[in-house]
Structures are given as structure tokens and as C-alpha cells.
Amino acid sequence: MPEVADRHELAGRVMLLTGAATGIGAALSAGLRAVGCHVVELDRVPLDAADDDALAGSRHRVVGDVTDPDANVEAVRLALREFGDLDGFIGNAGVHDGGVRVRDADPARLRDLTRTVLDVNVVGYVVGACAAAEAVTQAGGVMVFTLSDASYVVSGNGAGVAYAASKHAALGVVRSLAAQLAPAVRVNAVAPGGVVTPLSRVISDGGALERQQVYDNVADSVSGIRALNPLRTILTPDELVPHYLYLLTSQSTGLTGHVVRPDGGLSIA
Numbered sequence: 001m002p003e004v005a006d007r008h009e010l011a012g013r014v015m016l017l018t019g020a021a022t023g024i025g026a027a028l029s030a031g032l033r034a035v036g037c038h039v040v041e042l043d044r045v046p047l048d049a050a051d052d053d054a055l056a057g058s059r060h061r062v063v064g065d066v067t068d069p070d071a072n073v074e075a076v077r078l079a080l081r082e083f084g085d086l087d088g089f090i091g092n093a094g095v096h097d098g099g100v101r102v103r104d105a106d107p108a109r110l111r112d113l114t115r116t117v118l119d120v121n122v123v124g125y126v127v128g129a130c131a132a133a134e135a136v137t138q139a140g141g142v143m144v145f146t147l148s149d150a151s152y153v154v155s156g157n158g159a160g161v162a163y164a165a166s167k168h169a170a171l172g173v174v175r176s177l178a179a180q181l182a183p184a185v186r187v188n189a190v191a192p193g194g195v196v197t198p199l200s201r202v203i204s205d206g207g208a209l210e211r212q213q214v215y216d217n218v219a220d221s222v223s224g225i226r227a228l229n230p231l232r233t234i235l236t237p238d239e240l241v242p243h244y245l246y247l248l249t250s251q252s253t254g255l256t257g258h259v260v261r262p263d264g265g266l267s268i269a
């Protein structure tokens, strides 16, 4: 019988992951720790005791905003101080615009909403990549970002102008980083179709941010997402994890500036 390797390639590697408190990021953090990664998370939501689980890899959380350079630098420093290396940066934190339509919007409110969504979804990725670039280069590591079907599809998917613009721009961030950081660092992305998570809807109201379910009725959203894609599927956050692991390991050697699109085939719909 051939020997089966029981140690995952990522065991002992150190990953910095943004937006890890809920949804796709929470599933990814657990998936990474299950294969033995040490995960340094950056999220505006603190860890609580209930988040403490017994997975192989360790978990640290810097509480801060992804648009804040100091918070990103602090997360990189924590990784280097605790583990000596940073093998990967995963930009994932994002906010939604609630699908606001321009004809229904007040111009000043839409301006504020658009600025906030671009700030988190685009500036957050740029600032995080900048803070991590040197350490990840030294480690010969990788970067992976969460894009969206909204990086390509502009109607029928619940995205408004601000969210679509941010995810189109984030595609540019990924491609530009891939060019700048080659040959030391591969930079790729996962662009899921609709996934039911508590994706933060940002409502700009005198500067206050309000967190809500994107969809008031989860059953309606599930059937709506299914109806849109040829595979009639809706992936869970856990089902997305293998796509990230693929891009983080040598299984994807030779790929950079590439986007894996687990969207049920929206691109051919």
C-alpha cells in the first residue's frame, strides 16, 4: 500500500485573513485551521468565548477596520512576532450596498454609500496587500482575494452600482497585484455567486453604519439565486473553502491573476 501523507501542505503556515467573524471568512478560517494553519484574523468584530474551537491551527484576532493602515500593519506584526513568517494574505472583508437603485436614491446618500463600499471593498484590499507584501514576498507566499459574481454580472444579482463598481475594481486590484508581485508571490481570487451569509449591508445615514441581513427572506433569496444560475445551485460558505485551499497551495502552481468562479455557471447564463 502506498503511504498516504497525513500532513496537509498548509500545516504550520501562517495566513492573515480579513473579514473572518462571519460568513465566508468564518468558514475559511475554520477550514484553514482544520488543516493546521495559524490564522491571524483582522475584523471589526471581536472574538468571543463561543468562537473558541479546538482545531489543529491557532487563531488570533486583531480588532480593527480593514481601511485602517495601522490595523493591517498590526496584524502583519502579530503574525511575524508569533510565528516568524507570513505565508499568505487573504483579503475577504466586504460590505454590500443593499442593491440601492439610482432612480430611488438621494444623490448625497448614494455618494456616502458608494464611498463606504469602495473604501471597504477596494481600499481595504489595497491597504492590506500593501501592509503584507514585504512579509509575504519574503516567505515566497500567496495572496487570495474574495471577488464576486458582481465583478462581472451587473443585473439580476441584487447588487447596486456601488457594490458592482467595488467588485469590478477589486478585480483590477487582483490583476495589478499579480503583475507587481510576480515572480515571488502568486495573486488569485475566488468569485462566488450568491451565498447566504449575513453580508453586511451598509446604509449611510449621518455616518452611522447599520448591519442587516441583505435578504429579509432567506427562502426567497435561495430560490432567487438558484433560478439565476444554470446549475440551479447555491453554495454554502463551507463549500467555498476548497476553492481557496486550491489557490493557497502548490496545486495551483502556475496560476496568477486568475479568478476561480464557483457561481453555478452564471458566466454562461
Ligand SMILES: NC(=O)c1ccc[n+]([C@@H]2O[C@H](COP(=O)([O-])OP(=O)(O)OC[C@H]3O[C@@H](n4cnc5c(N)ncnc54)[C@H](O)[C@@H]3O)[C@@H](O)[C@H]2O)c1
Binding pocket: 018, 019, 020, 021, 022, 023, 024, 025, 042, 043, 044, 045, 064, 065, 066, 067, 092, 093, 094, 095, 120, 146, 147, 148, 149, 191, 192, 193, 194, 195, 196, 197, 198, 199, 200
Ligand atoms: N454572500 C454572498 O453572496 C457573496 C457573494 C460573492 C462574494 N461575496 C464576498 O464575500 C466576502 C465575505 O462576505 P460574506 O458574504 O461572508 O459576508 P459577511 O458579512 O458574513 O462577512 C463579512 C466580514 O467582514 C467583516 N467586515 C466588514 N467590513 C469590515 C471592515 N471595514 N473592517 C473589518 N472587517 C469588516 C465583517 O465583520 C464580517 O466578519 C465579501 O468580500 C463579499 O463581497 C459574498
